[in-house]
Amino acid sequence: MKSQVLRNNAWLLAFAAVAALPLVLPNDYYLTVLIVGGLYTILSIGLNLLMGYAGQASLGHAAFYGLSAYTTGILAVTYQWPVWAGILAGLALSSLVSYLIAVPTLKLRGNYLAMGTLGFGVIVFIVLNEATSVTGGPSGFTGIPKLSIGGKEFSSDLEYYYVVWAAVLLLFALSRNLVRSRMGRALRAIHTSETAASALGVDTQRYKIFVFVLSAFYAAVAGVLYAHYVTFVSPGTFGFPTSILLVTMVVLGGMASLWGAVLGALFLTLLPEWLRAIEHFDILVYGAILVLCMMFLPGGLAEGAQKAWDASLSLFRKKGAAAEEGGGQ
């Protein structure tokens, strides 16, 4: 019972920790890393809803991330739109495009769906590179204003850290509510048997489109936050390697686990930073760590964390029980 209460409120504790974290960080550099980690967390939560829960692959997710980042940037700079309007337009465009992509591609299954989304990601990457007059081409698009809402500009890293992690908190909570609803169950049903799901009345095509668009929307949120933080966007950030990194975060963190999405994103953001100390060998060690994780934690980091958590709880409980007995009942 107690562990249930703890588990249900674990996310509150975790976010309290996130709120307090900047107070103990040695320097601002870590703040930057954690901001980027927050963006990846948003991306990976969204992708986990699609891949981990509904079982639909996307190898082009970075495209939705990029589309919204470029949209809000270009509207703010080239067309002098207010920041909030550019953000809304970026979110809307990514969602709309994802809908147009979802309708035909979600009729595909398995590898074909993966190929379809991969192709889409490549197309967006090429457009960002080649439409030089609009996007600035390979050298990128500069001068995007910092995020400001109602005259309040979020220019310091500390302020931005809280903006990003507030978004993480909100999207995490909404996702958690989704996966614990009839829709969450329907998505997981689609994952194992579309046949059985539809026989029970689940409109599988509609649900797959919904979760695809929702997951693209999450990516778009990360995209606009990225653009107004870094103030510079270039195609390289939103290419195929990023899409693969996102998939890795989902799988390494743990499929069909929101906590896994958070852990996977943070781990893979922090790992390269830690490995910087060993320079030339960092890629080798990075790869080795991924392989070891997947060998020993097939359920992902979430499974590992869950086991560690349960083990420490039962240890705690044993001690508590022993103390109670010792207290003489």
Next chain:
Amino acid sequence: MSERPHEDMYFHGSGISLRFGGVAALSEVGFQVRRNSLQAIIGPNGAGKTSLFNVITGFYRMDEGDVRLDGDLISGLPPHLVARHGIVRTFQNLEIFTNMTVIENVLTGGHLRVGYGPLDFFFRTPRFFREERKLRELAKECLDFVGLFERRDLPAGQLPFGSQRLLEIARALAAEPKALLLDEPAAGLNMKETAALGELIRRIIDRGITVVMVEHDMNLVMRISDRIMVLNSGRVIADGTPAEVRENPTVIAAYLGEEE
């Protein structure tokens, strides 16, 4: 369309044809199932029994024909709309959601029994909690009905085969169907389990559900069915009470003579 159909015509199909290329899987198949009865469909392998189920439930598109349940036209609808009209099925090769617990499978079965939308679940409105509570009661009742309540929190994949069959039935019952289509429910069950299944199916009919069952186990079919339809090579060769079918020379030649 809204007038109540005659009891004999509660669930009926006529002129159902299905071709795969040049092969006729079903030719002019018709059936009439009384409300609250058990109709068995038997026939040799490849007779078209499962094809008929697939056509009724919308997984295959019939080339011709007409299926109605309680006055509603079913034929031509996709599977999820067929379910919405009250026809739910189980599968010959189990289609359990192995990534869920036992009770979550049944909750998913009640998908259509909860009425709330994205705003309700995203923001956890009172309606969300009310509907979920209602659904959970229904799921518990269905699990209790098939005797799996004690094992509700187990991962569904960990259930033994026989129990997975029962779970599929519980999941289907949670959809509160008007008609339940069971595709070889006794396949892979031992004698004791089969006997219990027979009782369970009769109890399902007592719940007010009309059951259509494809089954190979002749003892079971003869013992519990109200009527039996015999398919052979995609055609109906007999339809009647168990006693009538047992005596039918065409059936004996086509089916019973060969296999039993």
